[in-house]
Amino acid sequence: MAIRQILRRSLSSERRSVEVPKGHLAVYVGQNEKKRFVIPLSYLNHPSFQELLSQAEEEFGFHHPMGGLTIPCSEDLFVDLTSRLSRT
Secondary structure, three states: OHHHHHHHHHHHHHHHOOOOOOOEEEEEEOOOOOEEEEEEHHHHHOHHHHHHHHHHHHHHOOOOOOOOEEEOOOHHHHHHHHHHHHOO
16 A cells, blocks of 8 residues: 555654654645644544545655655644544
8 A cells, every 4th residue: 555655654764853752653734834743643544634645645656855744735724633633
């Protein structure tokens, strides 16, 4: 599955950057200026988040300009989604 390849590549590049707590993943979000968020890995199983991963795959393929996983959506949408996921 292509999403797994994206995540593997993202996880390996994250190890070289600022530490991310175990069980979490750093992602970059935004349409123009990218902001870094650290999210629990459990979010990756949620269908809404998987839709964002599919969009990232369509837009960036395996080349993520920030070196980590880049999510092509507005920061507001991402914060709204992660807020809802944190309550489940």
